[in-house]
Amino acid sequence: MGNRTIVPFGPQHPVLPEPIHLDLVLEDERVVEAIPRIGYIHRGLEKLVEKKDFQQYTFVAERICGICSFMHGMGYCMTIESIMQIEIPERAKFLRTIWAELSRMHSHILWLGLLADAFGFESLFMQSWKIREQILDIFEETTGGRVIFSVCDIGGVRKDISAETLQKIVGILEQVDKELKELTEVFLKDTSVKSRTKGVGVLSKQAAFDLGAVGPMAKASGVELDMRTQGYAAYGKLKFAPIIDTKGDCYARTKVRIKEIFQSIDLIKQCVELIPEGEIKVKVTGNPSGEYFTQIEQPRGEVVYYAKGNGSKFLDRMRVRTPTFANVPALLETLKGCSLADVPILILTIDPCISCTER
Amino acid sequence: MKFVKKSPWILHYDGSSCNGCDIEVLACLTPLYDVERFGIINTGNPKHADILLITGSVNEQNIPVVKQLYEQMAEPKVVAAIGICATSGGIFAECYNVVGGVDKVLPVDVYVPGCAARPEAIIDGVVKALAILEEKSKDARKKTGK
Amino acid sequence: MSIMSMSKTLFKNLFHGPFTVQYPIKKKDSYERTRGRIGIDIDDCIFCSMCQRRCPTGAIQVDKAASSWSIERLSCIQCNYCTEVCPKKCLHMENQYTSPSFGKVRDEFIKCTNTQSPSES
Amino acid sequence: MYAISVLILFPIIAALLVRIVKNDSARDMIVRISAVITAAITLTVVFLYFKKGISFNFPHEEIIDYIIAALEGAIALFIIIIGIKNKKYIVSVFSAIQTPLILWFEFSQKHDITVQNGIIFDKLTAIMVLIIGIVGSLICIYSIGYMKWYHYHHEDYPVRKNYFMSILFLFLSAMFGLVLSNNLTWLYFCWEITTLCSFLLIGYTKTKEAKKNSFRALAINLGGGLAFATAIVFIGMNFKTMELSVLINMKPEAMVLIPVFLLSVAALTKSAQLPFSSWLLGAMVAPTPSSALLHSATMVKAGVYLIIRLAPLLGDTSVGRIVTLVGGVTFLACSLMAISQSDAKKILAYSTLANLGLIVICASIGTQESLWAAILLVIFHAVSKSLLFICVGSIEHQIGSRNVEDMDILLDVSRKLSLYMMIGIAGMFLAPFGMLISKWVAMKAFIDSNNIFIVIILAYGSAATLFYWSKWMGKLVSNANVKNHKKQSFRKDEEIPITIHAVLVVASCFGFPLISKYALIPYLTYLFHADALIPIGTSDVKIMLYMLSALLILPLSFIPIYKGDKRRKVPIYMAGENTGDNENFHGSMGVTRKVELRNWYMESYFGVKRLTLWSNLISIGLLCAGIILLIGGIAA
Amino acid sequence: MGQQTIKAISSNELLAEVLHLKNDGYRLVAITCTCKDGMELSYSFDKNYELLNLRINIGLDEDIASISFLYPFAFLYENEIKELFGVNIKDIAVDFNNSLYKIPVKTPFRKEGTE
């Protein structure tokens, strides 16, 4: 066909919160080909291990991404702890789990808002982000930061949450739960929303596995892949089952994420009940020597940390394989044959974190 | 009367930030902070924008992009660097791929510190930018002799 | 078929009135732990340079000879690391964030005989 | 009377001259002079007879009849032979049935029928003659320049310019005859000649495709001719008359409706209505001047002309309803299908079909208002569409393509051409221009005659029309900055006719109140024996003329009047990756890619294949229903 | 936290091993490269939450085959390693030719002279 339209999409584009570029080849509005270009956020922060010592690097790790900041910090700390064979206190593990699950909630609600924005549902976006602010308030109260917490440290956590604050958190979560249920009605039942998500960007189970998809992207296609089941931090002591859907379209991914939010609320409540008293941190001495791979579950899926120490203050190598990096091939697969109006939805569907991907 | 003060439209560009400041910029639009009170709209299109908000330390690939966006904005215009990365490069200043600070690429008018910059700080920054915007529009008038 | 399922929420919002915090007229309450900016009780400082060495961004500069402690506000990432490592605990995190500026800000604190004055350079 | 004979005969002489002269420049001169003379005769005839009209019979009617019979026989022989030669037996069969039928009728049955008025020149004829004479002569001149370029670029086609030109002139003569004849046998003869001309011109390039399409056109038109012939025989045997004017004045009874139906079928084939439309689309392989003249401006109008003549017999009758619905289906389906086309000539062809459909609807509804609209549509469509065709011809010459998508550089290549093209397109659908005025009146007429379905069809069809014309216009104004195209010379032989045409389009829009007052209203008053009124209020006409005047400032956009204005020019927005030349962007994989911008075609909605199938089925169904109704009518 | 499986193999065994793992239903988790005393490549695989790492040590300028025809999405990892470390990975399915990130410095992670 000669009637092909070729347009650039991004890096600066109103629907893209982060810069990524696609060369879109369209027929009418159908996407025939989408070729990505990344590198707009590549900073080269893995190289920073040579300039910052392994303690300072915690702060770098937290700033790999501002949305799952805490999880990055936690993953990095866990890796170093494993290399140095440090067993952190139980309470610290629970606190990490609470913050991690709150992060997941905040990330998913944020994603819901952006998704609503992508299909032009402004009020839904506003409503989602309004709910999200309550969780940010919890963050600010417990850690002092709205986005970047700086509470995770090698050997434990820097700040404790008092019992009454924990109760207050449960109270807020109940309110969030109520408001979210109202929102869920719209996301999962509204006809106009469904018309934009159902059957859009279908990824079969086989394709999801073959393309190495992780996180909600894989879960929505029926691939059970949830690193939390490995029982790191306090997850081993909590009761939960990974959330799976089989349809593999945008609707399924929305559903998986929404269910995960409610699951997180449940997990936090369990944590609040089970959290033991005690220390929150052990003292760390010496320098890491050895190597370790850590896999944890971020809101966007499995993340792999690899660190290699040589006995000095500075690590030899620190590498993060983030979930978005693994999901990009799946995104490209779903983009083929969609329509231009679906492009923002599909880009969002992997919940892209370009700053994670490119580091 | 300079109406630009009453309706500043912003363009947000993420020049390799960690997302932290980006989501705070977006949070400014949401019910709790609602910058539309001041007539602020996030246009997403340089040709309509008055204020360019840049987050992140600007890496090699972004230099031509931000320059082009700046060029495509109509006078009077101001640039606000949001967050530590944009103001100085922050923790990433030493990375091989970042220039460190937007001011290495564009004339920055307002620096909004914070890691991540708080919504209140961003609002403060935009309000400060308005003063500059007004001045610039006066200058522009003088130049054209009107 | 469920059309306009959002309208319930919309009308609730409409009748509730705006949730907006009227910043800058009215400020949102900050929490005890809110991380704004680093402050120093310069009198207690012993200029050990621990904070300077540990600061991940190199924002802090300590000059023992001139007994001055200064911080580049536009480089500080409020990680709170300096306050943790400070042996005298004279650094602390203030709730108030640094306000936006038109240029680079370096806040310098000099320990003089009985006087302390923040001055900008 | 003599003037009319000259009008019919002069083009034949010109055709012979052009055929004989071998020298290129001499022939070109002859063509130019003949064309000018044709136009002059046309104007003279109209000037002479416009006021009062004329109706007469030639003194040597018998001789003329014999000549015609001889020629008909010769043509039939020719068609049968080529049909057998090219294994297109269907045309041979059609020809072998209808000509003997007519000849048999001529020699055995016709003796007791006297024809009072073989030729009638009234207001409608005047309009048709004007269209044929003016548009025809302009296109003849245009084809001089066009054909030169055509053979320069298509070296593989045999050069037969004299053949081409002479057929054009022959066609003009036939067309004059067609609209002037009141005698049905003469009308039929001219009808067949136009069919033949069309066949010869479509097959001009002698390529395989051209041959195939020309035979399809011939077969369908001969089929229509067969219906015509049958109708003549039926009329002659049953009502003992040979005159169209007499037929029209009869009462629409069941017996009368049978020949009317047959004539309508003949008209529908000529006007390429569904399901007979495929030949017109195939006819687009012919050189553009023939498309402009035969396949949009005049020959296809012969069909609707016949229906307009028959209008008093259609109206509320079953035949009228069927014809209306066939026209409706054609109008809607072709308007929709035009959206999926990118070949300019194909779009024009579909649009022609659609507009013919609209005229058929208006004519077959047969009220005063609707006929007013139908005749105006004929006028506006003829001038606008032939302008568009010849513009496309020249554009093809200038940019080497007639794909609409390639026309985005036209603004740089030739501002004049794009302006004329814009005028043509605007003439086809924009508010104050003629087509829209007629559509408006048509709509009113439909409501007044209680045709709800037709109103709805019109609403949908107009919306689709708007889509494909606007996107074409969009391409014309989009400022692609390709600077490295080479400019072709714009021949005077092309430029002058195009310019005059463009002026005609605008003038006809300004002049429509006059046309209405001096030609349409008297004609309709005479036809309906009741005072006709202009269907649009005077105040609206005034407003519309204001709008038109306002639109005349449009060409200003083509003149860079802002040269003195010091606005800052910036690169267009390409998400921050414009390379600076407004054409390329920094793409993925480290390559610089060109932005390509194409229109929408929406194949899945308006794909030709599916729509053609369905609309053909519906229209065939309608015609069958018509036959059943007729039989039922006689039985009752 | 238990000890992790790291299986050292030579560079020409790579394809055979990877094929074997693919047939076993392993998922490629990551490819990691460290530049210390030559290039140290780790291919991490996962099946039922069991992490398996293949370790290959090659010289700075040695070639290594791409596994992108077995695991198509490996092209991202391989392009990254090629661009940042300068490891010669041959026949990557989609080769960005060192323009994945378009960085101003060439192979920043490569430490010359550590061999």
Place this chain on the structure above:
Amino acid sequence: MNILMNIGFVIAAPIVGGLLTGVDRVITARMQGRQGPPVLQPFYDVMKLIQKESIEVNSMHRFFVYISMVFAIFATTILITGGDILLAVFALTLGSIFFVLGGYASNSPYSIIGSERELLQIMSYEPMVLLACVGLYYADRSFFVKEIINNSIPAIVYLPGLFIGLVFILTFKLRKSPFDLSMSHHGHQEIVKGITTEYSGRDLAVIEVTHWFEVIFTLTLVYVFFATNAPISRVIAIVICGLVYLLEIVIDNAFARLKWQQAFTSAWIITGTLGIVNLMILSYFR
């Protein structure tokens, strides 16, 4: 006197249109739980745009928006002064087409995609608008607004179906979600700002003012359905215009943006069914 009043109406039209847009923004904000801008914000925006620099990508593309505005004003004038409703619709369509051509003239990717979408939208709503006019003519035997609104029975009695269809179509015309495909008031769209992408400064202000006229135009269409020769009905009609506008705001906030396929088919199907049913019934009783 009459002429003066008409002139007054035409001058008031953009002011009312601007105010309505302002009210729209406030109500939208409140529905989203936000405070929202001042009511006069649209005027501030336009004033600012006039004071700003106007940049351009080529010398042609801005020309079209001015013509577009001229025809929008023209159409509104015809309608408000009680002229021929069909002519007004044609004039407005002409204006819209010039707007589309402006998008094409800039030859920028997103403008052109926006233009295509806008054309598609025009194609989607045009049949309904025409049928509404036809219906009014059918009910009152006149295309003239001043005659239609001087009948004793409001047109709505005859044309409930067409009115519902018209309200459906207004969503297109007012550029509200779910049919704000070509150009949305909210910035976040896959085609940036559609046709307006390349416009800035004064040209953008013109587009905004044109939109105000369009708002008035569409609401006048609603008005025509309810007004009769009784003075009280005029008031009721205006109130209903307000309610319809409010309904559109709610719809805007309660729908996701649909794709062109859905927009197009839904518009045509609704037009077809409502149009046919309503007109058939009407023709039966006439």
